Amino acid sequence: MTEQLPPPLPGHVTVTEADFDLAAESAALTGGREDVGGLASFVGLCRGGDGLQALVLEHYPGMTERSLGAIRDEAARRWPLLGCTLIHRYGRIRPGENIVLVLTVSAHRVAALEACAFLIDWLKTGAPFWKSEEFADGTIRWVEAKATDDALADRWR
Structure with a gap:
């Protein structure tokens, strides 16, 4: 007997250097339904301050x-x-630019909201990206994991 696979979930996973359009992505997921x-x-944005010029995200394609x-x-x-x-961006991202987009749709708000929170907590702690910060004085600093992010992700285990 063959196993029946569920139909593919609408939407997509994209890792890209290009920016994304929240309205277009939302419409693509919900339009006409x-x-x-x-x-x-x-939507996660690159936060500036303290002389930060850019966040550089690296990843291993595939x-x-x-x-x-x-x-x-x-x-x-x-x-x-x-x-x-x-959608998660990589490369050199300047303050104010988009980094990540998570969209979830469901028949009911609770499922959509909880799934979205779960996904962003995981992306913050478990996604295989390496981040460094570039500062105006030429300093480059690797971004370390934060205990507060790990604590948020732990609630889903």
């Missing part, structure tokens, strides 16, 4: 996409999602 009752979104796809699949197992889009 009558089964969607809630769309949750999170591995990163597989890892993000696996966590998207995990969210779909935990919540009744009708769609999910994950």
Whole structure:
């Protein structure tokens, strides 16, 4: 007997240097659908201050996409999602620019909101990106993991 696979979840996982358009991505996930009752979104931006000129994100192509796809699949197992889009940028990102987009849609708001929170907490702690900061004085500093981010992610274990 063959195993029936669920239909593919609408949306996509993208790792790119290019910026994204929140409105266009939201419309692509929800446009014309009558089964969607809630769309949750999170957009992470590069924060400036203290002379920060840019955040530089590096990743290992192939591995990163597989890892993000696996966590998207995990969210779909935990919540009744009708769609999910994950976009994470890499490269040199300046303060005020977009870094990450998480969109989740469900028939009900609670599932969309919880899945979105789960995904961004995981992306913050488990996604295979390496981050460094470039400062105006020429200093480059690797970004260390934060205990506060780990504590937020622990609530989903």
